[in-house]
Amino acid sequence: MSTLLAVKNITVHYGMAEAVRGVSLDIAEGEIITLIGANGAGKSTILKTISGTKKLITGEIWFRGERIDKLSPEKIVALGIAHVPERRRVFPYMSVSDNLKAGAYLRKDSEIGPDLENVFHHFSVLKQRLGQMAGTLSGGEQQMLAMARGLMAGPSLMLLDEPSLGLSPIMVMEIATIATEINKQGVGIILVEQNAVLAFRLAQKAYVLETGSIVLEGDTAELLNDQRVKEGYLGI
Amino acid sequence: MISTKLRSNIGHLVIIAVLLIVLLVMPTLVSSYWIHVLMLMLLYGILAVSLRQMLILGQVSFAHPAFMAIGAYTSTMLVMNLGLPFWFTIFIAGFASAIVAFLLGLPVLRLTGPYFFLATFAFLEVVRMILTHYYVPFGGPMGIYHIPPPNPIGPIDFSSISHFYFLILIVFVITLLLLYSLERSKFGQAWHAIGQSHVLAESVGVNVMGYRVLAFVIACFFAGVAGACYAHYMTHMSPMEFGLTLSVDCIVWAVVGGLGSVFGPVVGAGILTFIPQFFKFTAEYESGLSAVIFMIIILFLPGGLVSLPQVISRRIRKAKGIVTSGGKVD
Amino acid sequence: MELTFFLQTLTNGIQIGFLYVLMALGLTLIFGIMHMINFAHGQFYMLGGFFLWWLFAIHHVNYVLAILLAVIIVATIGFIVERFLLRPIRGKELYVMCMTIALGTFFEFGARTVWGPLDKAIPTVIPGIIKFAGVAITYERLMAVVVGIALVIGLYLFIHRTRAGLAMRAVEQDPEVATMYGMGINRTHALVFSLGALLAAASGTLMGTIIVVNPTMGTAPMLKSFMIIILGGMGSIPGAIAGGLIVGLMDSFFSSFFGIDIAYIFVFVVAFMFIIFRPRGLFGRD
Numbered sequence: 001m002s003t004l005l006a007v008k009n010i011t012v013h014y015g016m017a018e019a020v021r022g023v024s025l026d027i028a029e030g031e032i033i034t035l036i037g038a039n040g041a042g043k044s045t046i047l048k049t050i051s052g053t054k055k056l057i058t059g060e061i062w063f064r065g066e067r068i069d070k071l072s073p074e075k076i077v078a079l080g081i082a083h084v085p086e087r088r089r090v091f092p093y094m095s096v097s098d099n100l101k102a103g104a105y106l107r108k109d110s111e112i113g114p115d116l117e118n119v120f121h122h123f124s125v126l127k128q129r130l131g132q133m134a135g136t137l138s139g140g141e142q143q144m145l146a147m148a149r150g151l152m153a154g155p156s157l158m159l160l161d162e163p164s165l166g167l168s169p170i171m172v173m174e175i176a177t178i179a180t181e182i183n184k185q186g187v188g189i190i191l192v193e194q195n196a197v198l199a200f201r202l203a204q205k206a207y208v209l210e211t212g213s214i215v216l217e218g219d220t221a222e223l224l225n226d227q228r229v230k231e232g233y234l235g236i
Numbered sequence: 237m238i239s240t241k242l243r244s245n246i247g248h249l250v251i252i253a254v255l256l257i258v259l260l261v262m263p264t265l266v267s268s269y270w271i272h273v274l275m276l277m278l279l280y281g282i283l284a285v286s287l288r289q290m291l292i293l294g295q296v297s298f299a300h301p302a303f304m305a306i307g308a309y310t311s312t313m314l315v316m317n318l319g320l321p322f323w324f325t326i327f328i329a330g331f332a333s334a335i336v337a338f339l340l341g342l343p344v345l346r347l348t349g350p351y352f353f354l355a356t357f358a359f360l361e362v363v364r365m366i367l368t369h370y371y372v373p374f375g376g377p378m379g380i381y382h383i384p385p386p387n388p389i390g391p392i393d394f395s396s397i398s399h400f401y402f403l404i405l406i407v408f409v410i411t412l413l414l415l416y417s418l419e420r421s422k423f424g425q426a427w428h429a430i431g432q433s434h435v436l437a438e439s440v441g442v443n444v445m446g447y448r449v450l451a452f453v454i455a456c457f458f459a460g461v462a463g464a465c466y467a468h469y470m471t472h473m474s475p476m477e478f479g480l481t482l483s484v485d486c487i488v489w490a491v492v493g494g495l496g497s498v499f500g501p502v503v504g505a506g507i508l509t510f511i512p513q514f515f516k517f518t519a520e521y522e523s524g525l526s527a528v529i530f531m532i533i534i535l536f537l538p539g540g541l542v543s544l545p546q547v548i549s550r551r552i553r554k555a556k557g558i559v560t561s562g563g564k565v566d
Numbered sequence: 567m568e569l570t571f572f573l574q575t576l577t578n579g580i581q582i583g584f585l586y587v588l589m590a591l592g593l594t595l596i597f598g599i600m601h602m603i604n605f606a607h608g609q610f611y612m613l614g615g616f617f618l619w620w621l622f623a624i625h626h627v628n629y630v631l632a633i634l635l636a637v638i639i640v641a642t643i644g645f646i647v648e649r650f651l652l653r654p655i656r657g658k659e660l661y662v663m664c665m666t667i668a669l670g671t672f673f674e675f676g677a678r679t680v681w682g683p684l685d686k687a688i689p690t691v692i693p694g695i696i697k698f699a700g701v702a703i704t705y706e707r708l709m710a711v712v713v714g715i716a717l718v719i720g721l722y723l724f725i726h727r728t729r730a731g732l733a734m735r736a737v738e739q740d741p742e743v744a745t746m747y748g749m750g751i752n753r754t755h756a757l758v759f760s761l762g763a764l765l766a767a768a769s770g771t772l773m774g775t776i777i778v779v780n781p782t783m784g785t786a787p788m789l790k791s792f793m794i795i796i797l798g799g800m801g802s803i804p805g806a807i808a809g810g811l812i813v814g815l816m817d818s819f820f821s822s823f824f825g826i827d828i829a830y831i832f833v834f835v836v837a838f839m840f841i842i843f844r845p846r847g848l849f850g851r852d
Contacts, residue, residue: 051746074748083746091739093851094732102736105729106748153747296660343842349659350603350800351845354792358838361789365831480789484667491664524675530668534661535654 010059037209082155092135103152140171196233284501286458299356305478307460322386333460379474494540583814584714588769592762598801608788609673614767615774644763799850
């Protein structure tokens with residue numbers, strides 16, 4: 001399978017401090033990979049750097065053979081990378097349908113029809129709440145809206161940041177199922193999660209992050225048997 | 237080998253000493269007109285440097301002239317109606333402003349940014365309107381005339397302008413000394429920290445509100461004192477003089493001079509008061525010119541005029557390839 | 567109080583109110599999305615009036631066309647200002663404030679130098695008065711209200727039904743996420759500032775027609791607009807509309823009964839109370 005995204009040895013700062021150091025990872029077309037690690041390990045920073053909201057200090061990021069780390073976020077989303085941020089961050093005072101339109105902002109009206117259908121297929125509850133103010137939705141519904149908004153950008157790669165945060169186990173299951181379906185349609189997913197059990201269930205490959213650097217990587221099937229992973233992250 | 241820090245401190249002291257001598261000697265060298273200009277420069281310097289206390293906190297107060305007015309009117313009315321001596325009322329003026337500042341500050345200093353500025357602006361207008369509307373204690377829009385000079389001390393009877401000059405010079409020097417030492421103290425550190433990020437400061441346990449109130453009270457105290465000096469020197473004042481124009485002027489003086497040091501606003505007030513006097517022929521174009529200069533400074537020299545030597549020396553060193561810009565990452 | 571007098575005061579208040587609304591809308595948009603107070607706002611208002619005078623009274627351009635051109639010219643000035651003077655210092659609150667203060671001074675100086683300090687009258691286009699229920703209103707003032715309402719509706723449609731309006735709302739609510747989806751801050755800020763200038767200029771053209779035009783005409787309405795957006799809620803559009811109308815009515819009624827001075831103090835005292843006790847105003851969020 002060809003490489004969808006390759007992150008090469010990036011270092012990113014937060015003010016004076018190093019948030020991420022020397023991180024490399026890659027994801028193939030149609031794959032799901034996951035970044036796990038404790039709070040503050042730098043996972044969200046990596047996603048922000050990929051989507052262009054944060055600039056790296058050293059390193060490179062390549063997307064389908066094109067270098068993207070120097071591009072503006074607008075160009076990066078146009079290339080096909082959608083970022084579903086931590087804590088969902090839907091636009092609270094806009095309706096559900098406006099939030100979806102926002103996701104499709106850069107696309108021509110004529111193209112988005114099928115994607116809208118697709119979104120309603122995955123997230124049927126949103127169809128009933130089109131006119132509702134996004135800030136009044138439940139946590140789970142907001143997570144779905146945030147992902148739907150991301151889908152409306154027509155991405156080939158989705159950056160999913162801690163989707164399980166604050167959600168009930170049932171909701172988490174539902175989101176997980178939808179994420180798998182989206183992936184089956186050909187969208188690669190980089191999943192950042194603190195919930196390692198969920199992450200390992202969804203992803204084929206995993207990277208473990210501690211204080212800004214990768215300490216472990218590999219296929220999830222193998223890592224499940226790794227002692228450090230079992231004790232540190234799976235609570236076994 | 238003397239360390240660079242010690243050298244720069246000595247350098248500062250030398251400059252200050254020289255300036256002080258010059259200022260002391262001035263009255264004998266120049267005409268009364270220029271002494272008057274110098275006094276305005278010093279008075280406005282006091283206003284600007286006291287306002288700076290708030291500006292470094294990130295709170296832009298438009299109410300400074302209102303506190304100057306409170307001081308001015310307090311001292312004037314106490315002297316004219318109760319016969320109290322100026323040397324007493326100048327302090328009462330300062331404290332009156334400080335007390336009002338404290339009362340105003342409690343509800344208003346919680347606010348930040350535009351909310352704070354708008355609240356202080358509303359206060360400014362209300363004060364000005366009250367002074368304008370009520371003829372009975374305040375003299376109404378005409379203001380108060382025949383304000384007596386300070387009571388004589390020995391040979392100094394304020395019959396000559398240089399007596400006033402020395403009075404204001406002394407007030408100016410004391411103000412500057414006090415604010416300078418506050419700046420260097422842990423109060424100054426706290427204020428700067430709050431100015432950088434009050435959220436961060438709060439999270440490490442700094443009593444942000446307490447420091448804000450302190451800064452505000454101090455700043456307005458000096459504004460009040462300046463107001464008292466102004467009133468008894470000018471012998472006439474009206475509410476118009478304590479309005480939006482002066483508010484904006486104080487901010488301009490402080491920013492153009494530079495907020496980085498206590499001397500910045502002094503330089504700003506001095507130069508911006510002096511130049512229009514010097515170049516009388518540009519009077520018509522004055523507001524346009526100063527606006528453009530202000531814009532240029534904001535864009536290209538945000539540290540103000542006092543940062544000029546620093547900026548120039550850094551440019552020179554950069555050109556010579558000595559300084560690397562920013563910090564290198566390994 | 568006589569009914570006729572009441573209705574007349576009410577009508578005047580509404581008419582003035584709408585012109586305040588236009589200015590306040592511009593100011594509140596700029597504050598809500600760009601997080602800055604535009605101290606040059608009053609001068610955009612003034613320049614709108616002056617360009618209308620210059621085009622219509624001096625160069626005899628068709629009145630409607632002159633209004634459109636005047637407004638477009640000022641919007642363009644706003645665009646240039648944002649791009650070259652505000653963007654470089656974006657985020658530095660104090661300097662942005664100082665920059666717009668300097669601009670305000672500069673524009674007033676410019677108008678005074680180019681056109682002179684005296685009042686200029688804009689000839690009446692639709693002379694005459696209409697009377698109903700004992701209340702008199704000139705056609706000009708009526709037109710101003712109609713245009714004002716039309717602009718408010720137009721603005722609403724723009725913000726809620728167009729792509730650019732969507733971007734504006736997104737940037738206001740979450741600039742980082744808005745950027746993530748292509749709704750760039752640069753373009754939005756340029757649009758918002760130009761739009762704000764446009765609204766202020768529109769108010770200036772309408773007001774200029776009714777009264778007169780002079781270089782200092784912008785300061786007082788702008789200061790009132792500050793108080794209006796506090797009342798209505800800084801950043802809130804319904805707030806600007808409600809606030810503008812309320813202040814217009816307060817102006818009209820208080821001036822009739824208590825005199826202009828007291829009316830002025832009252833607005834500021836009310837605004838001050840709001841800042842202390844209800845900073846988000848009538849309709850603001852957060």
